[in-house]
Amino acid sequence: MESRNVAKGAVRLEAENIGGIERTEVTFDPGVTILTGRNATNRTSFLQAIMAGLGSDQVSLKGDADGGSVSLQIGDTEYTRDLTRQAGGISFGGDPYLEDSRLADLFGFLLESNEARRTVALEEDLRDIIMDPVDADAIQAEIRKLKSQREEIKRQIEERESLKGKLPELEEKRVDLGDQIEEKEAELEEKRQELEERSTDAEEARAEQTELEEKMQSLQQTRSQLETTEFRLESQEESLDSLRTEREDLESRYEDLQEDGTDDLDAISSEISRLRDQKQRLESELSKLQNVIQFNEEMLDGTSQDIAAALRGEDTSESVTDQLLDDQDATVCWTCGTEVDQEAIEDTLARLRELRQSKYTDQSDIEDELDDLKERRSAVESAQQRREKVKRQLADVRAEIEERESKLSDLEDQREELTADIDRLEDEIATLEEQDRSEVLDVHREVNELDLDIERLEDERDRVASEIADIEEQIEEIEPLEEQREGLTEQLTELRTRIDRIEEEAVEAFNDHMDTVLDILDYENLDRIWVERAETDAREGRRKVTKTEFRLHVVRSTADGVTYEDDFAHLSESEREVTGLVFALAGYLAHDVYNEVPFILLDSLEAIDSGRIAALVEYMGEYADYLVVALLEEDAEALDEDYQRVTDI
Numbered sequence: 001m002e003s004r005n006v007a008k009g010a011v012r013l014e015a016e017n018i019g020g021i022e023r024t025e026v027t028f029d030p031g032v033t034i035l036t037g038r039n040a041t042n043r044t045s046f047l048q049a050i051m052a053g054l055g056s057d058q059v060s061l062k063g064d065a066d067g068g069s070v071s072l073q074i075g076d077t078e079y080t081r082d083l084t085r086q087a088g089g090i091s092f093g094g095d096p097y098l099e100d101s102r103l104a105d106l107f108g109f110l111l112e113s114n115e116a117r118r119t120v121a122l123e124e125d126l127r128d129i130i131m132d133p134v135d136a137d138a139i140q141a142e143i144r145k146l147k148s149q150r151e152e153i154k155r156q157i158e159e160r161e162s163l164k165g166k167l168p169e170l171e172e173k174r175v176d177l178g179d180q181i182e183e184k185e186a187e188l189e190e191k192r193q194e195l196e197e198r199s200t201d202a203e204e205a206r207a208e209q210t211e212l213e214e215k216m217q218s219l220q221q222t223r224s225q226l227e228t229t230e231f232r233l234e235s236q237e238e239s240l241d242s243l244r245t246e247r248e249d250l251e252s253r254y255e256d257l258q259e260d261g262t263d264d265l266d267a268i269s270s271e272i273s274r275l276r277d278q279k280q281r282l283e284s285e286l287s288k289l290q291n292v293i294q295f296n297e298e299m300l301d302g303t304s305q306d307i308a309a310a311l312r313g314e315d316t317s318e319s320v321t322d323q324l325l326d327d328q329d330a331t332v333c334w335t336c337g338t339e340v341d342q343e344a345i346e347d348t349l350a351r352l353r354e355l356r357q358s359k360y361t362d363q364s365d366i367e368d369e370l371d372d373l374k375e376r377r378s379a380v381e382s383a384q385q386r387r388e389k390v391k392r393q394l395a396d397v398r399a400e401i402e403e404r405e406s407k408l409s410d411l412e413d414q415r416e417e418l419t420a421d422i423d424r425l426e427d428e429i430a431t432l433e434e435q436d437r438s439e440v441l442d443v444h445r446e447v448n449e450l451d452l453d454i455e456r457l458e459d460e461r462d463r464v465a466s467e468i469a470d471i472e473e474q475i476e477e478i479e480p481l482e483e484q485r486e487g488l489t490e491q492l493t494e495l496r497t498r499i500d501r502i503e504e505e506a507v508e509a510f511n512d513h514m515d516t517v518l519d520i521l522d523y524e525n526l527d528r529i530w531v532e533r534a535e536t537d538a539r540e541g542r543r544k545v546t547k548t549e550f551r552l553h554v555v556r557s558t559a560d561g562v563t564y565e566d567d568f569a570h571l572s573e574s575e576r577e578v579t580g581l582v583f584a585l586a587g588y589l590a591h592d593v594y595n596e597v598p599f600i601l602l603d604s605l606e607a608i609d610s611g612r613i614a615a616l617v618e619y620m621g622e623y624a625d626y627l628v629v630a631l632l633e634e635d636a637e638a639l640d641e642d643y644q645r646v647t648d649i
Contacts, residue, residue: 008030008074008598010028010029011027011029011030011072011073011074011626012027012071012072012073013026013046013050013053013070013071013073014070014071015049015068015069015071016068016069017061017062017065017067017068018052018059018060018068018070019044019045019046019049019059019062019291020042020045020062020295021045021046021062021649024649026046026649028626028628028646029644030625030626031621031625031626031627031643032618032621032629032644033626033628033643033645033646034629034631034636034644034646035047035629035646036631036632036633036636036645036646036647037633037647037649038633043649046630047109047111047601047630049070050072050599050628051104051109051601052081052083053071053079053080053081053097054097054098054597055081055096055101056109057090057092058105058113059083059090059287060284060291061090068083069081069094070083070094072097074097079094079095079097080096081094081096082094089280089281090284098597101597103133103591103593103596103597104596104597106129106132106584106587107584107585107587107591107593108593108601108624109599110581110584110600110601111604112604114584116583116584116587117577117580117581117583118580119583120552120576120579120583121577121580122360122364123552123568123569125549126531126552126583127503127549127550130506130550130586131502134499137378139495139498142495143492143495144382147492149488150489150492153488154485156481157485159474160474160478160481163475164471166471167468167471170467170468170471171468173464174461177457177460177461177464181458184450184453184454187450188447188450188451191446191447195444195447212445213444213448215428215429215432216445217448217452219422219425219426219429220449220452220453221452222421222425225418226415226419226422229411229414229418230415233408233411233415236404236407236408236411237408240401240404240408243401243404247397250390250393250394251394254387254390254394257386265381265384268377268380269377272373275369278366279366279370282359282362282366283363285359286359289352289356289359290356292352293353293356296348296349300346300349500548502590502591503533503550504533505590506586506587506590507531509586509590510583510586511530513585514528514530514582514586515528515530517578517582517616517619520615521612521615523575525557525558526555527557527563528553528554529552529553529554529571529579530555531550531551531552532552533549533550534549534550535547535548535549536548536549553565554567554570554571573607574607574612576607577604577605577608578608578612581602581620585600588624589623598624599625599626599627599628600620600623600624600627601628601629602627602629602630603629605629605630605631610634610637613631613639618640
């Protein structure tokens with residue numbers, strides 16, 4: 001989630017057609033800001049306007065408006081948001097504070113519909129919420145990439161280690177070649193001295209044996225070419241054997257991967273898109289339903305006499321005494337103006353609340369199904385990547401085999417040609433030797449043969465020396481390769497423990513904060529609420545895997561000091577609300593949300609008594625530059641008088 005660093009300063013908010021707000025302009029400073037007033041005074045809508053300016057999409061438009069806007073100025077920097085009603089939902093534009101508000105929606109914007117608070121209230125899996133911002137798929141992909149790199153480096157190290165065994169044999173061969181060269185040079189020297197002793201008619205003899213020397217030199221060169229060709233043939237055959245073995249292995253692996261089969265990736269992606277649209281529609285319906293419920297609750301708290309008279313179409317000049325004699329058990333319907341029994345409206349509200357709870361459950365089911373589909377998509381993509389990789393490797397190996405087979409065929413043709421040339425030259429030399437058997441020519445021939453032998457031996461010694469140097473150079477690369485492998489191992493260890501570390505930090509943060517908050521709030525016989533991080537075995541298809549879950553524990557004590565573990569369902573509504581808020585605060589700290597957005601927004605605290613609200617606000621105010629709280633007037637009276645108050649929205 002990207003955000004921008006801005007200097008901490010006064011906040012100026014302008015909003016139009018957000019929630020129940022037609023238009024408002026409010027300024028407040030860093031610290032704790034209290035939104036006070038009776039019900040139906042747009043406090044929740046004001047918090048939604050802040051959320052919109054910060055980048056959240058969990059915002060509703062005024063019921064009779066097709067568009068709305070927010071300008072949020074923090075210090076000297078202004079952020080904007082435009083809302084437009086469209087078929088099926090609301091589209092958003094502008095330049096908000098956050099490009100992605102998911103973290104803030106989970107752990108910073110703590111309204112009644114906040115997902116973290118609802119997860120606690122509904123006793124759902126806390127781990128899914130805490131780990132939601134962690135891209136586990138990306139971490140696993142990075143782990144696979146690093147493992148592949150490490151395996152390649154391991155292969156290179158093993159290849160270089162195997163070369164060490166060749167060095168003694170090559171060194172011995174180089175020494176042996178040196179000895180052979182010395183022997184040949186000594187023999188050559190003897191022949192040259194013998195040639196000098198017979199050099200009386202050397203010039204004439206040399207002229208006579210020129211053709212023979214040329215033939216012998218050609219023969220030696222052709223033999224040398226044949227040795228080189230045979231060596232290259234042998235190397236090509238060895239490489240071909242290795243490549244054919246590798247091809248068989250890759251073909252087997254590819255067949256295995258093909259037999260595994262995979263789901264249709266397009267179908268999975270289409271289903272994910274469909275579920276996301278369905279979830280967005282549900283969120284929009286929940287927002288509208290929440291506004292209807294909130295409005296009806298506020299109207300039930302008491303419709304003023306002037307509003308009631310206006311709804312009936314009556315004269316508002318009725319005496320106060322007559323107004324007091326009106327039926328106190330009836331409420332004016334705010335749609336048709338007739339008097340309706342309050343109990344009937346409360347029944348309707350109960351059904352609306354049941355509908356809201358049903359839609360919350362549907363939303364949770366969709367989120368679970370989305371998580372499953374994302375896991376399936378990741379598995380399908382991984383399988384496809386493995387198949388494509390093996391397919392590319394197989395194509396490369398087949399191409400290289402074809403290329404080497406072609407080279408092998410060319411070398412075999414070359415060997416046949418060289419063999420034929422050698423046979424021809426040997427016949428020609430034999431003919432020339434039969435024509436001239438002079439002793440001087442024989443010595444010349446021997447000298448030439450020795451020269452060629454020495455040249456061949458020196459070439460072979462140079463080749464061996466070059467191979468030794470190449471091997472020694474590769475052996476020197478072992479140490480830096482091992483350092484690279486160790487570095488990759490450290491990175492893998494860090495990645496493998498990152499998720500565990502985040503889970504441990506989140507659990508520790510929650511438990512620390514909950515201990516502190518419970519000490520501050522001093523609930524009777526409630527000693528501790530804490531989260532246990534536990535591992536359980538589960539099945540994924542045919543595989544058995546280990547998964548982590550967060551278990552919430554409640555510890556109480558009796559009047560005589562005996563402690564016992566209680567069920568979370570037995571917590572009071574106030575205790576549940578506090579637990580949900582502290583859980584969200586733990587996420588705010590565990591994921592460093594304060595580095596991304598310096599706001600915490602609080603609403604729907606009616607279940608908590610005013611004294612405890614005051615203590616909770618003071619505690620949470622330490623963790624954000626801006627804490628904005630919506631409260632009823634009677635609850636706000638218990639808070640510090642130094643806190644900023646906003647009463648006119």
